[in-house]
Amino acid sequence: MDAGPRSAKGRRTRARLLEGGKAVFERDGFLQARITDIANEADVSHGAFYHYFDSKESLFREIAEEVEVRLVSMDDIAQDGERRGSAVDRIRAANRSYLLAYRREAKIMRVIEEVSRYDDDVRSIRAKRDDLLGLRLESAVARLQEEGAADPRIDKRYAAMALGGMVARFAEMMFIGGWSYDLDPAVEQLTLLWANSLGLDTDDPRSNQPRAT
Incomplete structure (x- = not known):
């Protein structure tokens, strides 16, 4: 209202x-x-x-918006210019934060996913979440490139869409779709995929330098 x-x-x-x-x-x-x-x-x-x-529709839409906001309120790869550990550490922290947030909201996310298939308003709420998350990830990739940690040839928009979509889809299948994976290995594998895609040095997780070529 x-x-x-x-x-x-x-x-x-x-x-x-x-x-x-x-x-x-x-x-x-x-x-x-x-x-x-x-x-x-x-x-x-x-x-x-x-x-x-x-109506129950208006109630549900407000609930959906609150939940989607909580999902993108996870820790970012960096915050307010503050560096917390290496590039790989920060990606790991962001992936863990997102998976934990999704796990907490898995029951209602299942319903939101179903309703978004036929309700334009709920679908637009999800799209707004995706757009906001995409902007945050674009900013994170740009920061890593400025630090000299990520491959400068990578387009930050494409990277944000592909890598953010990978983590979001993995969370959906892990907590709603019935995939059987433990949290810690899932975080590590998603982090390796992120890091390798951006050309980060995963041999030394404390390093912020790009992988040698």
Whole structure:
């Protein structure tokens, strides 16, 4: 809706509806979820639901947007110009952060993925997440090139799309699609793929220098 509730009680009630809706959507899926069940989960009346949301669709879209924002709020390869370890270390940290965030949200991400196939608004929310993540990754690749760590011939936009898509798809298949992989080896393999694709030195993980040719 246009504006959130002004009172503290109203904000708490709205937050309970978002939390309760998320629990019901995770349990029942979108199509089977009922407003009555969401209201019961949030411990509010059925009529109170409509004071905060027009429909279960509007509630779901807000939940989807909150979840997608959390996914791209992971640690970046570098933050505010601060360098934390080597280039490979920073890529490893970003991959681990993304996989952990996706694992926490896997139940609702399954539903978001399903709804995005037929709901244009939810699909646009996912596209906005992808665009934001792509921009962050482009910036990260550019920084690595400026440091002399990444192959300067690589186009940062292509790299961001390909490597970001690889990690996102891997997370989806690992936590939703039933792939059976342990977290630590998955992080390491994704990090090697990232590093090798960019031409980083993986023989010495503490090095920020490009691989010798």
